[in-house]
Amino acid sequence: MGTRGVIAASEPHTAAAGVRVLQRGGNAVDAIVAAKLAATVTELPLTSLGGGGACVWGDARDGYEVLDFFGAAPGLGLAGWPILDFAPITVDFGETSQVFHIGKGAAAVPGQLVGLLALHRRAGRLPLHEVVAPAVAWARDGFRVSPQIAAIAGLIAPIASNSATVRRLFQPDGRLPRAGDRLANPDLGDFLQGLADGSPAAQVATFHRSLVEHFAPTQGGLIGEQDVASYAPLAREPLRIPFGPFTVLSNPPPSAGGGLIGVGLRIAEELGLGGEEFRSPAHQLAVAAVLATVSEVRGAGYDHRLHADPEAIRQLVAGGSLPQWARLARTLCRENGLGATTHISVIDAEGMAAAMTTSNGEGCGHSLPGLGIHVNNFLGEDDINPAGFHRLAAGSRMSTMMSPTIVLAGDRPRLALGSGGSNRIRSAILQTLLNVLAYGRPLDEAVNASRQHIEGRQLWFETAGLAAGAADALQARWPGATRFASASMFFGGVNCVASIDGRLAGAGDQRRGGIVMFADDRTATALPD
Known part of the structure; x- marks a missing residue:
């Protein structure tokens, strides 16, 4: 049979536990629970x-x-x-x-x-x-x-x-x-x-x-x-977000993250992202425009609608009208040249x-x-707790930015991914999805490329690996931006696995110790010390 599955996690013991279960005949759910x-x-x-x-x-x-x-x-x-x-x-x-x-x-x-x-x-x-x-x-x-x-x-x-x-x-x-x-x-x-x-x-x-x-x-x-x-x-039924030939499944309301990722993907598709040279000033400013617009969406009563009208969020990301947000993103592009959490992803050999x-x-x-x-x-x-601490009605399920995500090609899984990182989760997953689906980058580069996050009027960004002029272009647009000279766990930890033409692959985010392991049915994996 060869490989029974692939797992991406943030710690070697965690990944090894999943591999051991796959080797013993478990499926992806057995592996992820283990x-x-x-x-x-x-x-x-x-x-x-x-x-x-x-x-x-x-x-x-x-x-x-x-x-x-x-x-x-x-x-x-x-x-x-x-x-x-x-x-x-x-x-x-x-x-x-x-x-x-x-x-x-x-x-x-x-x-x-x-x-x-x-x-x-x-x-x-x-x-x-x-x-x-x-x-x-x-x-x-x-x-x-x-x-x-x-x-x-x-x-x-x-x-x-x-x-x-x-x-x-x-x-x-x-x-x-x-x-x-x-x-x-x-x-x-x-x-x-x-x-x-x-x-x-x-x-x-x-x-x-x-x-x-x-x-x-x-x-x-x-x-x-x-x-x-x-x-x-x-x-719950997953959010279903169309993006080109793919369907992205993510965490629905009352989760905040899945819908915001969906809005970001829809705006990116509206803007036609993907033609810019990767890591260039144009690429970085275009991504920043999308992230800034997503932040504006959250500030416009989005969290209230998660509980009051969750169906509206589903319709929004499934194909509802986004004209005001698309106009804002275009304006940003034109005028400017534009948490402790852990994630595990698994795909098994049975699909x-x-x-x-x-x-x-x-x-x-x-x-x-x-x-x-x-x-x-x-x-x-x-x-x-965007409305303030201890404001949610007792018994209510809390909202979260957690957004475990599966990307389908047809009805079969192409990618499974997610991230830790508090409010940076939405930005980390959205950028990884764009890196793979819009810019066609290899999985490891897509996960570990320099990353940004925008919250309100504040930008944080990593400069490592950016093309000449990209960091200065971002700083000119957001003069108060905070630069990170190297990759930082502040920007989350995306762990991603993939199945492409029957071949399993994976990438772990080095910001948080990401690791990928394959379950080979010919060699039993001993548990690490």
């Missing part, structure tokens, strides 16, 4: 069973679906507002910084544990104990910390030191882990083994009891029994694709005692 469970151990600063996410998956035979297991706003049944444990911290990216809020009052109702279990039930075919096994082994026996994960742990040092329960996870020896250190999480290993032993419902109940005990209003949080009892993953993005935010700085699970701070991120 990889994500492993990531809750080996990508501790980025993802957790106390976080949330979304996955788009499917194949030509059975169609495609999105499972939304992102966080929900807590507080159901509260008679009054408690005193919250909620405080700001700053994460320094070097050239720029970003403020987040942590504490138990920053924790939304998490969906990742129940989401992964639901996805495996819906579409996996291997028994759960085989899917969980790699994560259990690394949690109990330890794993070697990658340079990327060590660097990210350093970025969130104030969070990793916030409480005794979190220090136990990040600093068992009294300091943050360095690259090559061995790190274990035996409490999480025992919890995961409980899933493998055939009692996932009991483990979910244990998890929920701990959330209610330690994140209740009496503890400075907002999570109560009604919140966890009412939470369930939601199956099933899966793309999953998950996050713990930056983590709230508190873990569940005895379970080894760091809980999210989704209620403390500006980007997913």
Whole structure:
């Protein structure tokens, strides 16, 4: 049979877990669930069973679906507002910084544990104990910390030191882990083994009891029994975005990211992007015009419509009228010459694709005692609370920029991709899609080419690899722009796999340690140390 599949992820252990499952006869969903469970151990600063996410998956035979297991706003049944444990911290990216809020009052109702279990039930075919096994082994026996994960742990040092329960996870020896250190999480290993032993419902109940005990209003949080009892993953129809001969499938409302990517693709097609020399001043200014217009779209009541009129978003990206935005983008071109999240992508040899993005935010700085699970701070991120903190109605599914995406050629998957990176997710995925679909660049170049992001009137951009004059052209249009001399994790981490004429390929984003692995059925892959 040869190659059973390809996986792109942000950490070697994560990718190896997926490869092992593919080699044992699993499909793309088995592989992505195994990889994500492993990531809750080996990508501790980025993802957790106390976080949330979304996955788009499917194949030509059975169609495609999105499972939304992102966080929900807590507080159901509260008679009054408690005193919250909620405080700001700053994460320094070097050239720029970003403020987040942590504490138990920053924790939304998490969906990742129940989401992964639901996805495996819906579409996996291997028994759960085989899917969980790699994560259990690394949690109990330890794993070697990658340079990327060590660097990210350093970025969130104030969070990793916030409480005794979190220090136990990040600093068992009294300091943050360095690259090559061995790190274990035996409490999480025992919890995961409980899933493998055939009692996932009991483990979910244990998890929920701990959330209610330690994140209740009496503890400075907002999570109560009604919140966890009412939470369930939601199956949704993907957004369908036409782009030339392709159809792009992405995360629908109430996610913000998929629709904004769709608007960007529609505007790019309207402008005819693709004829400019890649990395040239004309190319960079044209892309900046699209990104600036996408930012304008978000500022024009877009987030409100995600909840109030989600069907309007679907119609907009499927072929609805975009005249005002197209005019704005043309004006920009004419006048000017124009997050902690992790993503896994898989395509298997049978033609099933899966793309999953998950996050713990930056983590709230508190873990569940005895379970080894760091809980999210989704209620403390500006980007997913555009109306202000603690404004969303209790029980509502939160919006997210997460945009796991599959590109179809006909009805078969051509690409599966996504990115981490907070509000930069939409820009990272949109530029990667344009690099491949409009500019025809090879996959690795498309993923790792210099990147931009625009938010309101502010531009951030990388200069490495740009043609002469391109950086100066951008700076002239946005005098206050922030330059990055080299690739930075600030701009996300796109991990992409592809199936082209029956050949599997992949590219990992070096900004966040991206790695690609192939599952070869002739040679078993040993789990890394």
